[in-house]
Amino acid sequence: MKSRIPKDSLKVAIKSALSAGRLIQRNCRKLKTVKEDTLHDIKLDLDVQAQDLIESILFRAFKDIPVVGEEKSTTNIDSEFRWVVDPIDGTVNYAYGIPHVAVAIALQRCIGNCDKHGKQYLTELGVVYDPFKEELWTAERNKVSRLNGKIIHVSTRSQLSDCIIAVGFARFDSNFKKILPQIEQLGPKVKKIRIMGSAALDLVYVASGRLDAYWEAGVRLWDIAAGGLILECAGGQFEHALIQSPHFYHILATNKLITSSLKSFIDNAFLISPDEYFCD
Structure with a gap:
């Protein structure tokens, strides 16, 4: 019998996303320190700072749940759950002053093994936060999705x-x-x-x-x-x-x-x- 998702996990994920969002907002007009600059991508020191901030909040609440993140990952192969974190989705936009980025945090549950590739994971909750428009999307599996607390639905356009x-x-x-x-x-x-x-x-x-x-x-x-x-x-x-x-x-x-x-x-x-x- 599978266990329930950890209590207050959505609340903590929201707190983490909002905190990282404030860090992103505070630094939006400051000179950016580039960690890595490739042909089609940029990594900033702020990416790492934002993930460190998110992890500190998540680990305070759930010290045994590992994080898989864009900047780094922790490992705990025995954990039933894992956090999946993108501290700044849209770093190139952000580095060029385009205010279209998001913080993304998901909680996933291990549900078994794939035929070819390790383990299977099912996303149990998701949080996406746009710090420039102050829009917060949330969802828990088998429940409705919300934007700033209001229920949302996909379009009805069929053509x-x-x-x-x-x-x-x-x-x-x-x-x-x-x-x-x-x-x-x-x-x-x-x-x-x-x-x-x-x-x-x-x-x-x-x-x-x-x-x-x-x-x-x-x-x-x-x-x-x-x-x-x-x-x-x-x-x-x-x-x-x-x-x-x-x-x-x-x-x-x-x-x-x-x-x-x-x-x-x-x-x-x-x-x-x-x-x-x-x-x-």
């Missing part, structure tokens, strides 16, 4: 011609070569295509009915774990498939109504089954 679709580009040249021809085909069929730079916000925007779908190849676990659950609890469809262990996924997130139509424009690599769990 691609009425829909706004978000696309993400992972940092690999192969993804550009694969996705660009698909965008060229899809573009004339939809209202707009958007590339916004934060997977967590793309997912919760679909959950809120602002976008109608989002897809990306090569996105990381911490970018999508929280937002994926929020989307599902808002009535959406979140399909994800592990493409490289650990933690790289293809994802397709929709309002459910346009899934079939959208898949007709997407490469076979994206024709994936909707699995509830993540593999590690």
